[in-house]
Amino acid sequence: MDKNLRxxxxxxxxxxxxxxxxxxxxVVLIHDEKPDTIEIALGSKEGDIYSSAEYALNELSEAVIIDIMEKNFISQENHTS
Known part of the structure; x- marks a missing residue:
């Protein structure tokens, strides 16, 4: 993917x-011109992007990534009582 982007x-x-x-x-992106900032884009497998946000590298952790995955990959129907 990196080669395609470049x-x-x-x-x-x-x-x-x-x-x-x-x-x-x-998609987790690290831009050459902003190495201390991580961009996280949410979208479909076809390449459509629905939203994106930037995070400072020092505030990104495994817990933050897991939270993003849970919010975007787990169906909301599974979370309702």
């Missing part, structure tokens, strides 16, 4: 976390 002119490295069952994807 071929498109985006100077960034990326990691994706996919939820195949719900056709959703989380």
């Amino acid at each position: 071929n498109q002119g985006m100077k960034a490295d990326a990691i994706t976390i996919d939820c195949i069952a719900q056709n959703k994807k989380i």
